[in-house]
Amino acid sequence: MKGIVLAGGLATRLRPLTWVTNKHLLPIYNKPMIFFPLEVMAKAGIRDVLITTSSDHAGHFINLLKGGEEFGLKLEFAVQENLKGGIADAIALGEEFAKDSDDILVILGDNIFTFNLKVSIDRFEKREKGAVVFGVKMDTGSKQYGVIEVDIDGTVLSIEEKPEQPKSNIAQAGVYMYDRRVFSFIKLLSPSKRGELEVTDLNNMYVKEGTMRCEMLDFWIDAGTSFDELLRANNLVAEKIKKGELL
16 A cells, blocks of 8 residues: 655645645644654555645655655655645546555645554455545534544445534544545546535545445544644644653
């Protein structure tokens, strides 16, 4: 399995901070935000990782991360020219990168979590086909995200983007595993009303064929959505580090 970290976007909600650099390079307590998904990849045993970002900030990432040796990774970089193209459009940049791999792990670069994905990856690689979306239970605020409805076996029944009446309290985190067909599926997508190739539309292609499963994260923060979430991520990570729960 190979990994893709999505670190593009305009991050208009975090301006003026993002006039200076990409939001995924902003600090989360004692390290840049991008370190978290890279450390998750390394811990899970993935060695080849593609980072997608904008042309304006690609040099910033290269100056910081070099070839990935600090993480035990081999990094490659791809530029997303259309920053409003959406998550699925960014994933599509990895087609050539992933040509020698049957499966890919995709993590949004502003996702902060501590779950070790190794067992999930091993389980996924034994499947013939399909995808996995990771979710997190939210007491409130699930309307802000895609909401996942699952059956008792963990098979996803539906994913709705920011529904007015959520069918569950499971929010879609920005962590996904896909089989090789993902790139063919993306080519079948049409832009949404926002003009983007939506990851929820991509995921629902697997849902319709009954091959999308959901696994749960115990701790997750979407650190790039607002100043409040960025601050919350800093405070929670600082607390966990001081308790010895994170390095």
